[in-house]
Amino acid sequence: MQDRETDGHRARKRFGQNFLSDPNIIRRIIDAIRPKEGDIMVEIGPGLGAMTTPLIERLGHLNVVEIDRDLIARLRETWTPEQLTIHEGDALKFDFGSLGSPLRVVGNLPYNISTPILFHLSTFADRVKDMTFMLQKEVVMRMVAEPGTEEYGRLSVMLQYRFRMARVFDVPPGAFRPAPKVMSSIVRMAPLPPEELGARDEALLGQIVTAAFGQRRKTLRNTLKDFLGEADFAALGLDPGLRGERLSVAEFVAIANHVAAARAG
Structure with missing residues (x-):
């Protein structure tokens, strides 16, 4: 598949780009996140800013991690440094602990690297308040799966060991440009307190x-x-x-x- 033109920007397949465009879905996601002024929040992959705009309106200031230089240029044209701090680079290598705590993490995670990002973010759980993501529904079902089900596996166990998980609602392909071939879901993850973890090693x-x-x-x-x-x-x-x-x-x-x-x- 070739790159798809999206509001003047080509959605790049190698970055797993599908841009959220449905205003009703965007509003539901923001309501689920419940951003408040003063929250330390980072958005992974802001893309064309569908969630970035309402987040900044409620927060006053937002951090974003973005790898696409064309999108970074657009973000810099739209927002001042006082409103938006842009961390250019790969979220898989980013030190989320450098942003302070308690950190709130949100984003429409690229489907092609969603599992590695989740495991990377787990290493910062002790500094995180909560995380709200949009992911491929199949991945979310694995994240929240119960023992004895087909979806239950390594991802289920390791994330449920560290986080309280909740599937919030589903997002249809038509909410994106270009539309992916799969259903998406919103998932919320809240780190469990240290005394509930239990593993010696x-x-x-x-x-x-x-x-x-x-x-x-x-x-x-x-x-x-x-x-x-x-x-x-x-x-x-x-x-x-x-x-x-x-x-x-x-x-x-x-x-x-x-x-x-x-x-x-």
Whole structure:
């Protein structure tokens, strides 16, 4: 597909650009975000400014992270530095912790790199108040999925371990220019307090979850053989014949803590 002309700007496929244009949807998103003057907020991928304009009107000042130089030039022509601080570059490499806290993060995330961005943002969760994103509906359904469902996987467990998740509403393809081929959804993520996290070693938790879902058709006996033996399954009260998608977030945390304790011992 070639770049598509959008309000004088070509929507670039390599950047995953689909620009929100429906004023009713924009209003619903802003109402869901509930921006207030004085909030420290950053918008990822402001694009043509559909959300940027109403956000600045309510906030007074907004940070944005944008990689497209043509769009950056348009933003600079529209807003003063007192209203808009532009951070030019890749959101996957940006230090969101540099903006201060408590930080509020919003954006229409590029579908082609949405999962890596979510994991990158998770590393700043202790400085974040909340995050509200538009994503491909399929991704949002994975983010909020419950154990035992087809959508439940690594993304579900790792995000639900760190955040309280809520799917807010769906956005049809016709709300964008150019229209994507998929439905979108709005999701809200609020970091859980540290005392509710529970994992002794979060890196180890991530390794275990990745292993458990690496080969979805295999049982825990096979996928977690590098972490647990039969005695470990017995001590945890887990059936080694189960598959990873049957375990809750709390059960994955219990496995990680059991392994961490055994290694420490």
